[in-house]
Amino acid sequence: MSLLRIARPTIARRSLLTSSIRYKHTLPDLPYDYAALEPAISGKIMELHHSKHHQTYVSSLNDAEEKYASAVSANDVQGQISLQPLLKFHGGGHINHTLFWQNLAPKGSGGGEPPSGGLAGAINNTYGSVEDLKKKMNASLAGIQGSGWSWLVKDKDTGALQVITMPNQDPVVGKYVPLLGIDAWEHAYYLQYQNRKAEYFSAIWDVINWKAAEARYKAAA
Amino acid sequence: MAQAKFTLPALPYAYDALEPYISGQIMQIHHSKHHQTYVNNLNAATANHVKALQENDVRAQINLQQAIKFNGGGHINHSLFWANLAPANTSQAKPESAPKLMEAITAKYGSYGGFKNEFKGVLLGLQGSGWGWLVKNKKTEQLDIVITKDQDPVVGDLAPIFGVDMWEHAYYLQYFNDKASYVNGIWNIINWDTAEGRFLGRSGALKL
Numbered sequence: 552m553s554l555l556r557i558a559r560p561t562i563a564r565r566s567l568l569t570s571s572i573r574y575k576h577t578l579p580d581l582p583y584d585y586a587a588l589e590p591a592i593s594g595k596i597m598e599l600h601h602s603k604h605h606q607t608y609v610s611s612l613n614d615a616e617e618k619y620a621s622a623v624s625a626n627d628v629q630g631q632i633s634l635q636p637l638l639k640f641h642g643g644g645h646i647n648h649t650l651f652w653q654n655l656a657p658k659g660s661g662g663g664e665p666p667s668g669g670l671a672g673a674i675n676n677t678y679g680s681v682e683d684l685k686k687k688m689n690a691s692l693a694g695i696q697g698s699g700w701s702w703l704v705k706d707k708d709t710g711a712l713q714v715i716t717m718p719n720q721d722p723v724v725g726k727y728v729p730l731l732g733i734d735a736w737e738h739a740y741y742l743q744y745q746n747r748k749a750e751y752f753s754a755i756w757d758v759i760n761w762k763a764a765e766a767r768y769k770a771a772a
Numbered sequence: 773m774a775q776a777k778f779t780l781p782a783l784p785y786a787y788d789a790l791e792p793y794i795s796g797q798i799m800q801i802h803h804s805k806h807h808q809t810y811v812n813n814l815n816a817a818t819a820n821h822v823k824a825l826q827e828n829d830v831r832a833q834i835n836l837q838q839a840i841k842f843n844g845g846g847h848i849n850h851s852l853f854w855a856n857l858a859p860a861n862t863s864q865a866k867p868e869s870a871p872k873l874m875e876a877i878t879a880k881y882g883s884y885g886g887f888k889n890e891f892k893g894v895l896l897g898l899q900g901s902g903w904g905w906l907v908k909n910k911k912t913e914q915l916d917i918v919i920t921k922d923q924d925p926v927v928g929d930l931a932p933i934f935g936v937d938m939w940e941h942a943y944y945l946q947y948f949n950d951k952a953s954y955v956n957g958i959w960n961i962i963n964w965d966t967a968e969g970r971f972l973g974r975s976g977a978l979k980l
């Protein structure tokens with residue numbers, strides 16, 4: 552269950568925790584260098600995106616969970632409900648970015664290499680080809696009005712593949728299992744592509760880690 | 773075609789006139805690319821809507837609503853935004869240019885400083901893309917601070933006094949993830965003359 556991975560800090564990090572006995576989320580290390588996804592995604596973007604944006608989601612999630620815990624121990628249901636948007640936004644931000652870093656890889660380390668196995672078969676059955684899926688996903692990314700993500704997901708009930716978009720940092724939950732996510736927030740591309748977001752959507756396929764998507768697909772079986 | 777085509781309004785100042793608070797590069801891309809795209813897409817959606825109307829196609833009209841709201845909102849919001857900014861060294865950028873509005877702000881928020889803090893808190897709480905607005909409720913005459921998401925415009929009983937674009941494209945090339953600094957800087961370039969006019973209803977309806 553890949554999502555659980557974000558809920559497990561390294562031993563080294565755990566020792567840095569303060570007196571609080573409550574669990575604290577931490578920023579996961581990137582499995583590659585900041586510059587390793589160039590030219591598709593610049594090192595500067597990756598650095599800010601990981602060390603600033605993702606870090607902020609992690610820190611704010613920890614804050615929100617702490618407040619939530621106080622509301623729980625105070626039996627304050629109103630307080631819990633009013634904290635929901637904060638938990639959803641920062642929790643979603645942490646989940647989404649964690650999945651995103653994993654489903655990217657440098658060219659030469661698997662990035663852009665086409666999917667194989669069961670996922671490849673399912674893509675071909677559903678979309679005709681990987682190229683057709685990319686087109687479909689790029690169209691969904693281009694259609695996002697504001698901030699958000701596009702995901703290739705597997706419907707747990709039917710086993711079918713689907714492309715969905717989620718606004719802001721809403722994570723993929725419920726009957727859908729996220730296989731592959733693409734961040735369409737402006738911070739994900741603006742320093743390099745500015746308003747030419749279609750160029751970002753087309754370039755990112757060069758660094759998509761289909762192995763990660765396949766592993767998620769298999770685990771969702 | 774009979775219906776009016778929307779066009780990109782010219783900026784009332786140079787692209788670099790808002791520096792150092794908003795860089796000339798941001799202003800240029802924001803105005804000539806982003807705003808232009810909203811205008812183009814609004815024109816396309818409007819033309820399709822006229823066609824659907826002529827063809828008595830209600831489903832098509834309803835299907836176009838979101839495109840009109842998003843791109844129409846984008847055109848409205850950016851048009852309001854450019855007009856409620858002014859170079860820092862002009863008299864328009866001084867709060868003294870809005871005596872009546874400042875009176876109402878002080879009455880509601882205690883002080884100009886108190887208002888700025890409140891406004892900033894609301895804007896930084898926005899989760900995703902959107903806008904922060906100082907608005908006046910036309911029925912109660914009350915001031916309020918609201919956010920609209922994505923390109924939703926301020927509509928209904930609320931009249932926009934001034935807006936601040938909180939999309940990342942509005943600040944990212946200069947401020948990166950530090951949106952608080954962008955909001956802090958914006959106070960130097962608010963066009964209080966425009967704000968006073970909107971507050972007093974002097975400016976009439978927005979002409980697009």
Ligand SMILES: [Fe+2]
Pocket residue numbers: 600604648734736738739
């Ligand atoms: Fe992001």
Ligand SMILES: [Fe+2]
Pocket residue numbers: 802806850937939941942
């Ligand atoms: Fe904008």
